[in-house]
Amino acid sequence: MKQDNTNSRIVVGAGEMKTFADYREYPTVTVAGQMLALPIERVHDVFVASEITAVPLASREIAGLLNLRGRVVTAVSLRRRLGLPDLEKVERRMAVGLEHRGEAFGLLVDEVGEVLKLDPDALQPNPVHMDPEWAALSQGVHQLDGKLLIILDVDAVLAFGAEVRAA
Amino acid sequence: MDDLLREFLTETGEHLDTVDVELVRFEQDPNNQTILANIFRLVHTIKGTCGFLGLPRLESLAHAAETLMGKFRDGMPVTTEAVTLILATLDRIKEILGELERLGTEPDGEDRDLIDRLEHMATEDAPVAQPAAAPHTAGTLSYQVLERELRPGEVSLDELERAFRETPGPGAPPAKPAPKVPALAPQPVTSETKPPEGAEAGESEAAVNKVQSIRVNVDTLEHLMTMVSELVLTRNQLLEISRRVDDQAYKVPLQRLSHVTAELQEGVMKTRMQPIGNAWQKLPRVVRDLSAELSKRIDLVMQGADTELDRQVLDVIKDPLTHMVRNSADHGIEAPLERKVAGKPERGTIRLNAYHEGGTITIEIADDGRGLNYAAIRKKAVERSVATEQEVERMSDAQIAKFIFHPGFSTAKAVTSVSGRGVGMDVVKTNIELIGGTVEIRSEQGRGTTFTIKIPLTLAIVAALIVSSKDQRFAIPQVAVLELVRVTPGSEHTIERINGTPVLRLRERLLPIVPLSKILGLGGEETADEGFVVVTQVGRQRFGILVDGVFHTEEIVVKPMSSKLRHIQLFSGNTILGDGAVVLIVDPNGLARMVGSGAGEGQQGDEAIESEDLIENDLTTLLVFRGGSESLKAVPLSLVTRLEEIDASTIEWLGGRPLVQYRGRLMPLVSADEALEIRREGIQALVVFSDGDLAMGLAVDEIVDIVDDTLAIELVADRSDLIGSAVIKGRATEIVNVAHYLPLVHEAWMRSTADTASVARSVLLVDGSAFFRDMLTPVLKASGYKVHAAASAAEALQLLAAGLHVDIVITDLDLPDRSGFDFVEVMRALPEAGDLPVIALAVKHDPRQIAQARKLHVTELVAKFDRRGLLSALAELNTPLEVAA
Missing domain, CATH: 1.10.287 (Helix Hairpins)
Structure with a gap:
């Protein structure tokens, strides 16, 4: 995982769990108290999203555009994507840099947590009564000690707006 | 695919393009040995490389073509069929190359058909070369992959060697010597892959140039x-x-x-x-093929081929340009016979011209053909349900011309292989607009059509005006910006509202205003009338963008919009400013579309206002007001000079007639309706009409709205103050006859203006006053006439001489450049228009005029403001004409 240079530096800790060769790494994030994780292959970097330019007339999920080292990145709010209300006051907006069909996206989250190493075999399917809005974005659930971890489907998270029609 | 093959493909592609161009030149100039040698060398290089790479199909094709060209060099006459055949062979080669690129191997297939024809053509006329070839069988065989008999017209290595030595230096030499060859022929073949040495190399400028350029991905x-x-x-x-x-x-x-x-x-x-010449490279060939196919004779003239523009832009316009040239050749240029009949040279010309103009490049594609067939386009528009019959009848030619950009529109009678498939012009327009460009059409019946494309020089970096709206910054491309106007309430420039729609008076014209914050949904209070108006022009549409602040102009690097945002047509991209902030680039084209479609709050800038010479209007912009009765009244906005609200106490009454001091002069006022009394106190709304120095104020109750609508007038017989009634935006509205009020006010007006109307199915209206032309045109159209107008005798004569067909001429007797009688006299001498019936408009009848009118066979002399008299005179003329038709 690359660290961002211009925005402030975030240290993503190494997983504390035992490492096995077939375990995979999942950077975790938190939104409204819920822990979620993304497959590490899809995560480019983590950065502080400062100065987001709002885009009038854009779909709701898009928070705006931001400048990441000279590249224009489309900021997508994970909260809005999950149908959650916006956070009232944010001092530092954290974003996870993703690449989707050759374009750069920043997924805005409340907090960025550590990188966990998890056994892909331990992934459980979504509970049947999970909110369909959430279920559509989730690959499945991991049971951690005292917590449940949703594994996000990055393509699904970024499939909204005009593209959904095309797909 | 290995590198060698890839390089071969790129290079061969370029060579083929050059051969295309050269062949067309050669066909026109068959004695030019330099061109021939050049073609010969290129084709031979292709053949040699194919042989080396083990591509037998390509090789045999190139060989056969080369053989035939060898005959040309030996003096065989260069015929069109032969050149066509070689071009067809090149096309086949390109096809195979395309497959090769896709698959990595040469596709299976047979080219016997072409090869036979090539060989046949080579043997039939020129047996001369054969003996020369025969002794050198061994040498030529070395090129073949397969052992076989010498093909007819085979060229010996010695000859080849000579050709290469004589030829000015090769272009980019392929870096692949043909290793099999030297064994049989010690020195020759290497020379094809290396630049000529010594003096020969020095002769060639091309060679020198090539040394200094490299191929970069x-x-x-x-x-x-x-x-x-x-x-x-x-x-x-x-x-x-x-x-x-x-x-x-x-x-x-x-x-x-x-x-x-x-x-x-x-x-x-x-x-x-x-x-831009790179994008034109294929055009000579295209035109040449079309000429042959359509049996037309067409010259292609290209000017400004060295005008440079961004590669990206070039890629986008390449296909549209080709399509437009094809269109010009197919639809525009007439067959030689038809041209001869029309008194034009048999050879048609398509002229391409490119030049820089500010930050844009202008490309013109002009032909001297028959011009757009407006009647056919009208008909087609109705057939395709693009517009109703009433609508098209009332549309101006300029508006009609725009239909050709409509998807699925083609007026070609038959679908030829060339065009008429109805795909194209809409794509052309879309492509051009995609890169922030515009395309306009100018066409004159019988004289030709000119397309003018304006596109930004580069997509990557543009000058942009940075503005702010509700604390957010935006960039507006400088190209579209005409001027900036600061607006504050109470100052010279104030935003006014008509039924809530903001407008700005700018130099006597009403400019529709689009508040950026509103159209972007940024919120905030509606009434903010302070800020800057960015006056913007897109095509012929002009409007003002209201912003809160203007900062500076900055060269910005345009970055494409994310795919998630591309559907927002108001933005063309985004950029990062010097301070690191991301800002959105406003797309004036997108704004204009919103303004035009009424999705925005602005009103469409009326084209008739912009171009007074436009006579037939059809989506008419109307000013709707209330006066006297409950019913709505309307006048074409093009007739209106200004809208005013005056303090009624400033109205002066002279002999019972109301006047107001207006811009240092006295302006008479007329009530819009007998039932409406001009106010003595409070605020009186006025619609001001003017012509030259004269002005008149029409007192109304209130201004309701400005709307765009097609004007389908139903005439009313009983009232002279109305032209008729029409349904405007779903409401019955009376269309005011401004001509009715004028005599009430100004004797002078009658003298200073004249009107001309065209009658029967089509009328030529000659009148010096734009005002009266605008006024009479709808009247005549409402009565079913097609109206052409001219502002002077000279213009009218020019139109008639150019072959404009009209059934009746209506002329004012008092024209700006000469008297109406003079005009009629000159017209009578024209072969095309000598017999036309003429209706003359006179301010007053006098016996002398009547006598002169009779002498010149003027059918009718009508008083200038006698609308009904004019119509009945026309109707009388019409009856016999219809019988004749």
């Missing part, structure tokens, strides 16, 4: 461009910091960095620039 350049853009941004950030930190030690190197960066940026930009 486009991705490498794109990457370089991105890096430079980022360097520029970083530099800007550093400069920003150094302004705050007072450390001299940094300043000097920073300045140096700044300069170097600027130069680097310029240099990289240059690498992206290419002459």
Whole structure:
């Protein structure tokens, strides 16, 4: 995982769990108290999203555009994507840099947590009564000690707006 | 695919393009040995390389073509069929190359058909070369993959060698010597792969040029461009910091960095620039093929081929240009016989012209053909349900012309292989608009059609005006900006509202205003009338964008919109400013579309206002007002000079007639309706009409709205103050006859103006006053006449001489350049128009005029403001004409 240079530096800790060769790494994030994780292959970097330019007339999920080292990145709010209300006051907006069909996206989250190493075999399917809005974005659930971890489907998270029609 | 093959494909593609162009030149100039030698060499190189790479199909084709060209060199007459055949062979080669690129191997297939024809043609006329070839069988065989008999017209190696020595230097020499060959023929073949040595090399300018250029992958350049853009941004950030930190030690190197960066940026930009000639390369061939196919004779003239523009832009316009040239050749240029009949040279000309103009490049595609067939387009528009019959009848030719950009529109009678498939012009327009360009049509019946395309020089960097709206910054491309106007309530420039729709008076015209904050949904209070109006022009549509603040102009690096945002047609991209902030680039085309479609709050800038010479109007912009009765009244906005609200106490009454001091003169007022009394106190709304120095104020109750609608007038017989009634935006509205009020006010007006109307199915209206032309045109159209108008006798004569067909001429007797009688006299001498019935409009009847009118066979003399008299005179004329037709 690359660290961002211009925005402030975030240290993503190494997983504390035992490492096995077939375990995979999942950077975790938190939104409204819920822990979620993304497959590490899809995560480019983590950065502080400062100065987001709002885009009038854009779909709701898009928070705006931001400048990441000279590249224009489309900021997508994970909260809005999950149908959650916006956070009232944010001092530092954290974003996870993703690449989707050759374009750069920043997924805005409340907090960025550590990188966990998890056994892909331990992934459980979504509970049947999970909110369909959430279920559509989730690959499945991991049971951690005292917590449940949703594994996000990055393509699904970024499939909204005009593209959904095309797909 | 290995590198060798890839390089071969690129190179051969380029060679073939050159051969295309050269062959067309050669056909026109068959004695030019230099061209022939050049073609010969290129084809031979292709053949040689194919043999080396083991591509038998390509090789045999190239060989057969080469053989035939060898005959040309030996003096065989160059015929069109032969050139067509060679061109067809080149096309086949290109096809195979395409497959090769896709699959990595040569596709299976047979080319016997072409090869037979080529061989047949080569043997039939020129047996001369055969003996020369025979002794050198061994040498030629070396090129073949398969052992076989010598083909007819085979060229010996010695001859080839001679050809190469005589030829001015090769272009980019393929870096692949043919190793099999030297065994059989020691020195020759290597020479095809290396530049000629010594004196020969010196002769060739092309060779020198090639040495200095290298092939660079486009991705490498794109990457370089991105890096430079980022360097520029970083530099800007550093400069920003150094302004705050007072450390001299940094300043000097920073300045140096700044300069170097600027130069680097310029240099990289240059690498992206290419002459537009690259996009035109295929055109001579296209035109030549079309001429042959359509049996027309067409010259293609290209000017400004070295005008440079961005590679990206070039890619986008290449196909549209080709399509437009095809269209001109197919639809525009007439067959030779038809041209001869029309008194034009048999050879038609298509002229391409490119030049820089500010930050844009203008490309004109002009033909001297028959011009657009408006009647056919009208008919088609109705057939395709693009517009109703009433609508098209009332549309101006300029508006009709725009239909050809409508999807699925083609007026070609038959679907030829050339055009008529109804795909194209809409795509052309879309492509051009995609890169922020515009396309306009000018067409004159019998004289030809000109398309004018204006596109930005580069997509990558544009000058943009940075503005703010509700604390957010936006960039507006400078190309579209005409001027900036500061507006504040109570000042000279004030935003006014008509039924809530903001407008600005700017130099006697009403400019529709689009508040940026509103159209972007940024919210805020509606009534904000303070700020700046960015006067913007898109095509012929003009409107003002209201913003809160204007900062500066900045060269911005345009970055494409994310795919998630591309559907928002108001933005064309985004950019990063010097301070690192991302701003959105407003797309004036998108704004104009919103303004035009009424989705925005602005009103469409009326085209009739912009161009007074436009006579037939059809989506008419109307000013709707209330006066006297409950019913709505309307006048065409093009007739209105200004809207005023005056303090009623300033109205003066002279002999019972109301006057008001207006701009230093007295202006008479007329009530819009007998039932409406002009106010004595409070505020009186006025609609001001003027013509030259004269002005008149029409007192109304209130101004309701400005709307665009088609004007389908139903005439009313009983009232002279109305032309008729029409349904406007779903409401019955009376259309006011401004002509009715004028005599009430001004004797003078009658003298200073004249009107001309055209009658029967089509009428030519000659009148010096734009005002009266505008006024009479709808009246005549409402009565079913098609109206052409001319502002002077000279213009009218020119139209008639140019073959404008009309059934009746209506002329004012008092024209600006000469008297109406003079005009009629000259017209009578014209072969095309000598017999036309004429209706003359006179201010008053006098016996002398009547006598003169009779002498000149003027059918009818009608009083200037006698609308009904004019119509009945026309109706009388019409009856016998219809019988004749």
